[in-house]
Amino acid sequence: MQPSSDQDRAKWAAGVGAIETYVHDGMKLGLGSGTTSHWFVRALGKAVADGLDVVGVPTSTATRDLAMEVGVPLTTLAEAVRLDLTIDGADEIDHEGAMIKGGGACLLWERIVADASDRMVAVVDDSKVVPALGAFPLPIEVIPYEWESTKRSIARLLDKLGHPAAELALRTRDGAPVVTDSGNYLIDAHLKSIADPLAIDAQLNWIPGVVENGLFTGIADEMVVGRADGTYDVRDCGNAPTARPSTTPRGDR
16 A cells, blocks of 8 residues: 555655664564554555564554554563554644644553653654644543543533633544444543643543543654655654653653
8 A cells, every 4th residue: 555645645754764763673662553653554564574573562453453464563562561662643743742642542552552662753744743732632531431421520620721611522433432442432622722731631631530631741752754755854852841750761851
């Protein structure tokens, strides 16, 4: 499968750039989810076919299936224990490296795999880099039990954090709730512009019923930004602040 649109060509360039810049024999990799990450996995499959020796841990069943299709060897965190690097996409990323993730409904597994990695690199096309987060709705993963009550609690917190009357929509497909790989629902918060992503990321998960949210602050060490002409550049975001502690070196920020 080859990229056919300018945006897909930019995503392919970001994926190839990440492999050229970071990946080498013997690495244990976290394999991200979403369209840009899947172009990276396809490029990784080509590199494996050419002799690259790596193993990957997928962040979704869709990524697992794609990796198996293109020949990327897989393992688990139970076997690998720690990963050298996770390469994953973003729905939005600001210039410091804070991201909104979860448009593909994989945010919980993506967070688990990133936290088990010594380094995380975001791969994005140039349209995903924004001055401020929030135009893309913020995904919030919640358990199905009494999710309407959880939604009301989310609304109250967002009101306190400067987002009164935020539109909160249960994500559906074909008239039924979208169910994540972990069996949960997603509430998409339409915030338009997020002035303080650290505050929201730090507090949302304290609400009973909230499993995870899609604000990934202080997680990406670098970003690889691809363009339609096949070029890419690498940007450092290792000094970006994080909203919560981590077992990785990123937790020292």
